[in-house]
Structure formats: C-alpha cells, structure tokens
Amino acid sequence: MSGDLFAKVRRYESYAFRRDLEAQGELPYFRVMQGPPTAVTMMGGAPRVNLGSSNYLGLSGDARLTAAAHCAHQRYGTSINGSRLMNGTTELHLRAEEAIADWFGEEDALVFGSGYTANLGVIGALVGEGDIAVCDAGDHASILDGARLAPGRLLAFRHNRMDRLETLLRRASTTDAGVLVVVDTVYSMQGDLSDLVTVTGLSRRYGARLLVDEAHAVGVLGPDGQGVTALAGLADGVDLRMGTFSKALGGGGGFVTGPADVIDFLRVQARSFLFTAAAPAGGVAAALAGIEIVRSAEGEERRARLAANTARLREDLTGLGFELAPVPVTAHGVPVQTPILRVPAPDDATAARMWKLLYDEGVYVNVALYPAVPRGQAQLRVSVMATHTDEQLERVVAAFAVLARKLALHPVDMVAG
Ligand code: PMP
Numbered sequence: 421m422s423g424d425l426f427a428k429v430r431r432y433e434s435y436a437f438r439r440d441l442e443a444q445g446e447l448p449y450f451r452v453m454q455g456p457p458t459a460v461t462m463m464g465g466a467p468r469v470n471l472g473s474s475n476y477l478g479l480s481g482d483a484r485l486t487a488a489a490h491c492a493h494q495r496y497g498t499s500i501n502g503s504r505l506m507n508g509t510t511e512l513h514l515r516a517e518e519a520i521a522d523w524f525g526e527e528d529a530l531v532f533g534s535g536y537t538a539n540l541g542v543i544g545a546l547v548g549e550g551d552i553a554v555c556d557a558g559d560h561a562s563i564l565d566g567a568r569l570a571p572g573r574l575l576a577f578r579h580n581r582m583d584r585l586e587t588l589l590r591r592a593s594t595t596d597a598g599v600l601v602v603v604d605t606v607y608s609m610q611g612d613l614s615d616l617v618t619v620t621g622l623s624r625r626y627g628a629r630l631l632v633d634e635a636h637a638v639g640v641l642g643p644d645g646q647g648v649t650a651l652a653g654l655a656d657g658v659d660l661r662m663g664t665f666s667k668a669l670g671g672g673g674g675f676v677t678g679p680a681d682v683i684d685f686l687r688v689q690a691r692s693f694l695f696t697a698a699a700p701a702g703g704v705a706a707a708l709a710g711i712e713i714v715r716s717a718e719g720e721e722r723r724a725r726l727a728a729n730t731a732r733l734r735e736d737l738t739g740l741g742f743e744l745a746p747v748p749v750t751a752h753g754v755p756v757q758t759p760i761l762r763v764p765a766p767d768d769a770t771a772a773r774m775w776k777l778l779y780d781e782g783v784y785v786n787v788a789l790y791p792a793v794p795r796g797q798a799q800l801r802v803s804v805m806a807t808h809t810d811e812q813l814e815r816v817v818a819a820f821a822v823l824a825r826k827l828a829l830h831p832v833d834m835v836a837g
Contacts, residue, residue: 529678532690558607609788
C-alpha cells in the first residue's frame with residue numbers, strides 16, 4: 421500500500437490555527453469584497469476604509485477605466501478563449517505592448533495573463549539547462565517559483581545582502597553558466613527597496629543579466645511613473661523590467677519589456693505565455709486607459725497625493741507608538757515613500773486580533789503571516805491610496821488609536837496566551 425497522499429492535509433500546520441480564527445470570526449483571509457477596491461470598500465455589509473489593496477492610484481473603479489473595459493468586452497467578448505499564439509492576440513494586446521515599450525523606452529514588450537505568469541514564463545524560458553537564477557530570498561513567490569520550475573539552478577541570497585549576492589556571482593562566473601539575477605525593486609511585504617546601484621554594478625561586473633520586478637513601483641514611483649529603475653537612473657544597467665496591470669494600472673495582466681530579440685524569444689518560448697489563455701480584453705483595455713492617466717499630469721498629481729498620504733499616515737501611526745520600518749532610501753540616499761507601511765505584530769494570533777479590531781472599527785488592512793513573511797515577523801500590511809481623503813485617513817488613525825490603547829492597556833487580551 422502506498423502512503424496516503426492526503427495525510428499532509430491533516431498535518432498542515434496552519435490548518436488548525438486557521439480553523440480557530442474562523443470560529444472566532446477573526447480570520448483575515450477570504451473576506452468577500454462587495455464592490456470595487458476603492459478608497460472605501462463594502463465588506464461584510466459595511467463600508468471600510470480600504471488599506472488592503474494594491475489599487476495605489478485609485479484607478480481601479482475609476483469610471484474611465486470601467487468604460488474602457490466595458491467597450492472592450494462588448495467588442496471582443498468576456499473571454500479570449502485561447503493562447504496568444506493562436507486566437508488570443510487582439511489589437512488591444514498589441515497596443516498595450518507598444519504602449520509599454522514606448523513608456524519604458526525599450527525596444528519591445530510582451531503582455532502575459534498576469535504578473536505571476538510573466539515572471540514564471542520569463543525566468544523559465546531564460547534560465548535553461550546549466551544556467552543559474554540568482555534571486556533575493558525575499559523576492560516575490562512568482563520569481564522564486566519561476567526559478568524553481570526553470571531547467572537551470574536557483575541560488576538565493578539573504579534579503580538585500582549584497583555581499584552574499586557578490587559571492588554567488590563570483591562563484592558562478594568561474595563556470596560557463598549563463599546567470600540571470602532577479603530582484604524586486606520594491607519588496608511587496610516589507611515595502612523596502614532593492615539596492616539597485618549595487619545589483620546593477622555587480623551584474624555588469626560578473627557578466628550576469630538582470631531582470632527587475634517593478635510590480636509595486638510601476639505607475640507609483642519614478643519619472644513618468646516608470647518605477648525605481650528609472651528613479652535611480654539605472655535603466656541602462658537593467659536588461660529586463662517586468663510589471664503588472666493589476667496594481668497601480670487598474671487592469672489585469674502582466675508584462676515584461678526589454679530588447680526586441682529577447683522579447684521575441686520569450687514570445688515563442690515562455691510556457692506561461694503559450695499554454696494559457698490571454699489576458700481578457702477588459703483587463704488590458706483598462707490598463708491601457710490606466711497607462712494614459714499615469715503618464716499625464718493627473719498621474720503626477722496622483723503620485724504626489726499618494727506620497728503625501730503615505731507620509732502622513734506613517735507619521736500619525738508612529739506618533740501612536742507603532743514601530744514602523746523606516747522610510748526606504750535609494751543607494752543614492754534619496755528617501756522613497758513606497759505606499760506600503762508595515763506594522764509589526766508580536767505573533768500570528770495577535771496580528772489576527774489586531775486586524776479584527778481595525779476591521780470592526782471600519783478599516784481593512786492585510787495581514788502577513790509565515791510563510792508570506794519569515795517566521796516571527798507577523799505584520800499588518802497597510803497599503804495607501806492616492807484617493808484616500810483626509811477624513812478617511814483620520815478615521816484610520818482613530819482606529820489605530822483604539823488599537824494602540826487596547827495593546828497598551830490589555831496586552832493579555834490582545835496577545836496570544
Ligand atoms: N511581483 C510582485 C512583486 C507582486 O507583488 C505580485 C503580486 N502580488 C506579482 C509579481 C504578481 O502580479 P499579478 O498579481 O499580476 O499576478
């Protein structure tokens with residue numbers, strides 16, 4: 421008799437924890453959204469100030485993007501029903517690729533069904549047999565999964581430890597393996613930045629190619645919303661940039677942009693591009709409308725408002741005694757307000773209670789527990805929008821003030837026993 425494949429289902433360590441939280445009404449996951457992810461969102465039958473989405477510029481839910489998606493669905497149907505290779509390429513997909521290449525000043529771009537499949541496909545196609553993917557251990561799951569699925573090897577270095585990156589690159593350079601370094605420019609859980617000056621310098625010195633994931637930076641940071649690479653003036657040192665339509669751009673899909681020959685290779689080699697249906701027309705049309713806004717004066721205003729909202733919330737939460745991670749700075753020493761604030765929690769159970777208290781006060785945030793973050797680093801993940809009003813942010817600060825009082829006065833109630 422073979423072992424019971426399903427035995428792991430009962431062993432799964434967080435299962436009991438999740439069930440307990442669910443029984444207590446404290447499970448922060450799988451909550452049902454009853455409207456668009458706008459600054460205030462209907463959840464559980466009540467409006468909550470939404471600090472738990474990546475709709476950083478507030479473009480998802482914007483009437484112009486909704487209209488663009490509606491038109492596209494009328495024209496192309498609600499599903500593409502096929503791979504980009506076959507029947508899945510519409511004019512919208514091609515226009516989006518042109519728009520991205522133009523925006524980033526690159527030769528070409530490729531639009532995938534999502535950011536996740538973009539990373540999977542790009543890394544899987546480029547890191548062939550005998551090649552090496554060198555990744556930051558804090559990289560997004562789609563990068564690490566792509567590197568694991570690729571025929572080549574994955575070598576990971578400790579988060580943001582440039583000395584470790586150099587050790588791996590030096591070792592790899594003594595072989596004839598091709599090397600792809602992959603880092604997030606903004607780390608999605610911590611909101612911190614990659615040291616791009618060093619990463620680009622080391623990649624160049626040791627002959628490695630570099631792919632950066634700008635998912636949380638596209639539309640949000642840098643000149644014209646081009647992200648951290650452009651902000652740091654390092655576009656020449658980066659071979660490929662990827663991003664997603666599903667965050668600041670308000671659509672659905674993912675992309676990679678870079679040299680024409682590499683993009684053309686990916687067009688016929690990236691398995692997650694070929695063996696899945698194309699991004700639905702509505703998501704791509706919304707992203708096209710989003711890119712237009714992001715690149716206009718209005719986009720600039722939204723970025724400024726987002727930075728101001730983030731700075732204000734950071735200051736107010738710090739004033740209440742929450743120990744937020746410091747404002748990230750680039751290697752040139754320039755502070756960058758990434759719209760992700762991290763509020764540490766003592767442990768997983770307390771993080772869930774903190775979350776529930778805020779939820780009951782009309783504020784929705786995300787909770788990151790292991791394995792989304794390293795063990796012992798449970799946190800509330802607070803993501804700000806350009807469209808949060810002063811009044812909404814005041815409500816958020818009032819809710820956190822209730823939380824701070826409760827944590828100070830009733831630590832035993834709040835902290836898991
Ligand atoms: N990269 C990073 C850094 C991300 O945070 C995400 C989404 N959380 C992705 C890639 C995947 O993007 P998508 O949601 O479009 O699949």
